[in-house]
Amino acid sequence: MKIVMAAAECVPFAKTGGLADVIGALPKELADFGHDVTVFMPKYALIPEKFVQEFSLLEEIAVPFSGEQKICGVYEYTNENVRYLFLGNREYYERSEIYGQADDGERFGFFNAAVLTVMVQMELEADIIHVHDWHAAVIPFLLKTDSRFKPLGAAGKTVLTIHNLQFQGSFQKSVFTDGFGLEETQFEAGAIEWNGRYNMLKTGILYADKVTTVSPSYRDEIMTSQYGEGLEQVLQKREEDLVGILNGLDTDFYNPATDLAIEMEFDQSSIEGKAVNKRSAQSMMGLPVKGNVPLTLMVSRLAGQKGIDILEDALPKLLESHDMQFVLLGSGEAKFEEFFRGLARQHPEKVAVRIGFDENLAHQLYAGADIFLMPSHFEPCGLSQLISMRYGTVPVANKTGGLKDTIVEYDRRTKRGNGFLSDFARNSPFAEAVERALTLYQESEHWDTLKQNGMKADYSWKQAAGIYAELYQKLVKGR
Numbered sequence: 001m002k003i004v005m006a007a008a009e010c011v012p013f014a015k016t017g018g019l020a021d022v023i024g025a026l027p028k029e030l031a032d033f034g035h036d037v038t039v040f041m042p043k044y045a046l047i048p049e050k051f052v053q054e055f056s057l058l059e060e061i062a063v064p065f066s067g068e069q070k071i072c073g074v075y076e077y078t079n080e081n082v083r084y085l086f087l088g089n090r091e092y093y094e095r096s097e098i099y100g101q102a103d104d105g106e107r108f109g110f111f112n113a114a115v116l117t118v119m120v121q122m123e124l125e126a127d128i129i130h131v132h133d134w135h136a137a138v139i140p141f142l143l144k145t146d147s148r149f150k151p152l153g154a155a156g157k158t159v160l161t162i163h164n165l166q167f168q169g170s171f172q173k174s175v176f177t178d179g180f181g182l183e184e185t186q187f188e189a190g191a192i193e194w195n196g197r198y199n200m201l202k203t204g205i206l207y208a209d210k211v212t213t214v215s216p217s218y219r220d221e222i223m224t225s226q227y228g229e230g231l232e233q234v235l236q237k238r239e240e241d242l243v244g245i246l247n248g249l250d251t252d253f254y255n256p257a258t259d260l261a262i263e264m265e266f267d268q269s270s271i272e273g274k275a276v277n278k279r280s281a282q283s284m285m286g287l288p289v290k291g292n293v294p295l296t297l298m299v300s301r302l303a304g305q306k307g308i309d310i311l312e313d314a315l316p317k318l319l320e321s322h323d324m325q326f327v328l329l330g331s332g333e334a335k336f337e338e339f340f341r342g343l344a345r346q347h348p349e350k351v352a353v354r355i356g357f358d359e360n361l362a363h364q365l366y367a368g369a370d371i372f373l374m375p376s377h378f379e380p381c382g383l384s385q386l387i388s389m390r391y392g393t394v395p396v397a398n399k400t401g402g403l404k405d406t407i408v409e410y411d412r413r414t415k416r417g418n419g420f421l422s423d424f425a426r427n428s429p430f431a432e433a434v435e436r437a438l439t440l441y442q443e444s445e446h447w448d449t450l451k452q453n454g455m456k457a458d459y460s461w462k463q464a465a466g467i468y469a470e471l472y473q474k475l476v477k478g479r
Contacts, residue, residue, distance in 0.1 A: 001472055003030060004126040004156075006040040006115045008108065008135035009098060010084075013047045016098055017301065018247070018383050019133060019163045022214070025250040029465035031081040038124065040115045040136075042107075043075055043088035045095060051077065055086060063117045064148075065110050066179050072114045074122070087114045105171030105198070109179040112138040116149045126156040128472045133162065134169030137204025141191070142180070144207055157475040160208035162201070164380050165222050165229045166305065169200030195230075205234055209475055212243045212468075214381035215402035219244030227378055245468060246405055247381040248461030249390065254363075256391050261363035266392075268455050271448075274367065274392050281368025284361070285327050285352035294441045295325045296434075297369035297393065299362050299384055302332025302340075307375030307398060307430070312339055314375075314431035319347050322438055327369065328353045329362055366391040371437050375422070375430045379403050385419070389454030394447075395419040396433050406459065410440065410450050418454040 009015055011024035027037045043055075055075040062069040073088035087093075092107040101107060116139060119126070129152075131139045140158040143149050176182070176198035194202045205211055213219040219242055221227040223235050235242060252258075256274075257267040263280035266273025275291055282289045300306050315326065328340045328351075337355050344351040354361065366372075372388035374397035381402030385395040397403040399421045410417035420437045422430040440446050 001127040001469075001476060002036045002038075002125055003027075003128045003130060003472065004038050004040065004115075004119070004124070005130045005132070006111070006136040006139060007132040008041065008111070010039060010041050013041070013051055013084075013086075014044050014098055018214075018381065021250065021383055022161075022163065022247055023132065025248060025461045026465055026468065027082045028080050029248070029461040030469060032462075033465065033469055035469070037081075038083045038085060038126075040085050040087060040111075040118075042093045042111055043073065043086035044093050044098060046098070047086070058085075058122075061114075061118055061121050063110065063114045064181065065113050066106065067181065070110065072118065074118055085118065087111065087118065089114075105169065105175035105200075106179055108135045108169065108200070109138065109175060112136060112142060113180060115139060116142055116146075116152060119152055120149060126152070127476050128159060129156050130159045130161065130468075130472075131204065131208070132160075133164070134167060134201040134204070137169065137200045137208075138180075139204070140207035140209070141203045146180070146182070157209045157472075158207070159210045159212060159471065159475070160204040161212045161214065162205075162222070162380070163214055165201070165227070165231065168194075168202065168229070168231070170194065171198045171200075173198045202231060202234055205231065205238060208241075210241050210243060210471060211235075211238055212245050212471070214245070214247045215405045216244035216246060217404045218378075218380045218401040221378065221401060243471060245464055245471075246402060247383065248464040249383060249386040249459045251390070251460045254366075254387050254390050256367055259363055259367070261360040262367040263364065266367075268452055271392055271451060271455075274451075277364065277367035278370070279368075281327070281365050282325070284364065285354070287325050287327070287352050288349055290325075293323055293325055294370045294438055295327065295368065296371040296373055297327050297365050297388075298330065298373045299365065300328075300330040300332075300374075302330050302336035304333075305377055305379075306332075307377050308333075308336045308339070310375040310398075310430050311373070314429070314434065315343065316346075318431060318434055318438075319343070319350055324350065324438060326351050327365060329357065329365060331355050331357065363391075366393055369393045370441060371396055371434075373434070374398065374403060376400060376403065377424065382406070386459045389418055389457060390459070392451040392455050394437060394450055394454060396430070396437050397421060398430060399423040399425070399428075410446070410453075412440070412446055415446070415449050416453070418450065418457065 009020040075086040264273040264276040379401040407419040422433040
């Protein structure tokens with residue numbers, strides 16, 4: 001099949017979150033299956049120069065947008081049998097940030113129009129056009145309603161993946177009517193409009209042939225008022241076409257047996273190497289080097305979704321009552337950053353905080369920690385729990401979304417399970433789940449089994465990519 005993907009970010013070129021990891025891995029797996037895969041993304045100024053130097057400018061194409069003919073440079077780069085087409089425009093993408101700009105609606109509206117314009121002009125055929133999150137979600141609508149793109153719509157089917165329903169791309173209606181040069185009646189008809197505004201994600205949900213989420217549990221959750229972010233009824237209308245597919249993990253990039261970023265490489269048969277990484281992690285973070293003290297870790301964006309409010313209550317009490325250490329690597333809301341800084345000032349022998357993000361340090365911390373904390377209120381899929389298990393670090397998480405799909409409470413009788421779960425919906429506190437982990441840590445036989453259970457699981461992208469390929473095949477055969 002000929003597959004085209006469109007997304008706002010992709011590792012190793014530009015990343016703010018898990019979306020980039022997905023776009024960095026899924027196309028490669030699909031290409032390994034023998035599919036022809038092309039990925040579109042904006043050509044940001046922040047893409048590392050080492051990649052930009054290898055880009056080839058194919059052509060410059062005029063894109064009708066916002067009442068003008070805006071020039072879009074099309075740059076090609078090929079890696080691991082995946083073709084990447086970067087769309088350049090100085091006005092929109094020569095910025096120091098990917099998101100958070102006052103004109104984000106216009107910037108990504110242009111991206112949607114540019115992807116389809118380039119496909120028409122370059123005669124790029126596609127059996128499937130797979131778009132990701134709100135940044136590319138208007139493509140299915142344009143494909144089905146704009147006469148300029150009808151040749152493409154007749155040939156292919158569209159899939160929209162929701163990575164996080166909380167972010168919907170909601171803007172003033174003029175961003176839609178002026179940007180795409182479409183009639184106001186198309187806005188007022190209802191598919192585009194949501195609460196008087198232009199909602200890019202809602203548009204994609206209604207117009208894509210299939211809608212997927214990044215875990216089966218999240219698929220079910222977002223059709224409820226608790227998790228639906230106001231769109232639950234819209235999603236309920238598409239229930240038959242709504243599919244949950246669990247994200248995978250790039251097992252080459254996250255592999256303790258070959259990871260040059262960690263102090264000592266190890267695998268299931270040489271898990272004693274984890275103790276070396278623990279000493280290194282403690283030393284790097286300025287904590288006392290103690291092999292018999294459980295080292296807990298959180299690598300996270302510091303936002304309400306991630307359950308930082310839960311830790312504000314639970315963590316100080318746990319630190320007072322247990323001989324344990326805690327390390328944070330992350331950044332986000334100022335109030336949460338200050339909470340962790342304050343905790344480190346109060347417990348300098350137990351708590352170390354690094355505000356920001358460092359990929360190599362993250363790997364070393366995953367490899368060295370004993371326990372990973374994820375008290376998320378909701379989690380569409382989550383990659384951190386998969387990474388932690390890959391490195392023999394036991395996850396403690398709230399039972400929601402992809403965390404529920406990947407973590408099984410350890411049973412000391414059967415020795416099955418790979419972590420510990422709280423359940424906020426059933427008043428099962430996170431602190432109690434952490435307590436269970438800290439208790440079991442003292443029982444080496446069980447703890448070794450628990451680490452091995454997590455490390456031997458297969459969360460590679462191969463399985464997920466196979467499910468996506470089956471979905472594509474069914475769509476193509478059904479057209």
